[in-house]
Amino acid sequence: MPTETVSQAQPMTDERPASQPGSLERGIDILLALSAASRPVTLSQLCRSTGLPKSTAHRILGVLCSRELARRVGNAYLPGELLESMAGITRARVPGTRGVVLPYLLYLFETTRQTVNLAVPSGLEARYVERLYGHNRVGSRSDGLDRAPLHCTATGKALLAFDPKLRQELMARGAFERLTRRTITNLAALERELAQVRRHGVAYSQEEFTEGVACVAAPVFGPGGRVCMSVGVAAPAHLAPLAKLGISVRGAAQAISAALLGV
Numbered sequence: 001m002p003t004e005t006v007s008q009a010q011p012m013t014d015e016r017p018a019s020q021p022g023s024l025e026r027g028i029d030i031l032l033a034l035s036a037a038s039r040p041v042t043l044s045q046l047c048r049s050t051g052l053p054k055s056t057a058h059r060i061l062g063v064l065c066s067r068e069l070a071r072r073v074g075n076a077y078l079p080g081e082l083l084e085s086m087a088g089i090t091r092a093r094v095p096g097t098r099g100v101v102l103p104y105l106l107y108l109f110e111t112t113r114q115t116v117n118l119a120v121p122s123g124l125e126a127r128y129v130e131r132l133y134g135h136n137r138v139g140s141r142s143d144g145l146d147r148a149p150l151h152c153t154a155t156g157k158a159l160l161a162f163d164p165k166l167r168q169e170l171m172a173r174g175a176f177e178r179l180t181r182r183t184i185t186n187l188a189a190l191e192r193e194l195a196q197v198r199r200h201g202v203a204y205s206q207e208e209f210t211e212g213v214a215c216v217a218a219p220v221f222g223p224g225g226r227v228c229m230s231v232g233v234a235a236p237a238h239l240a241p242l243a244k245l246g247i248s249v250r251g252a253a254q255a256i257s258a259a260l261l262g263v
Contacts (some may be wrong), residue, residue, distance in 0.1 A: 040076030154217035158230035218253035
């Protein structure tokens, strides 16, 4: 009788290559990298942290920017407004301080009867996280956006003057966008003005961001002694008593800084 050959079963191995991440996974990786960064992230930095090719990352960033999940600032990227609102991202603001800060902002509004702004750094912009308006408020380019450039706003200058790293990143640009005939676009001129801000503790913007609008701002320091916010007042340029507003704003900023020590 013929003998039957019994073949021994071999263990099955899956030699198929591991599946590559799809566009959704790659997009999530980019969003996570953006959300984790404290400063704007360049395309090269994103590629290093995610392992994605530049062409792929650039294509996905284009989609994310179009959907407001990311946004471009210069040659770098930040979380977009939609992502920030979904994730509750507010950069450099001391957590849990709204109840501490708001009474001082209300008092400043009652004292000045002008628009009061509280700003935090968001990439290379100032982002307004609290705004108090009166019935006769002055209009600004930032209305509806709640963010503005650092180099031509009082709140932005107050942040720049006391944040060396933020100042270094902005100065690396070398030149700045001109928004009005009074906008400072020269690096040396801006450095001189920021030195005055550090000396006097008050920053000014006189029709540099919006024609007809003058602003005064002062830095707010957190428990660690680092600037975390700036508080400012915006008023019609032809009516703004800058010296008087400067005293009120600086006093409010110092009071908020002192209150934050107890947070």
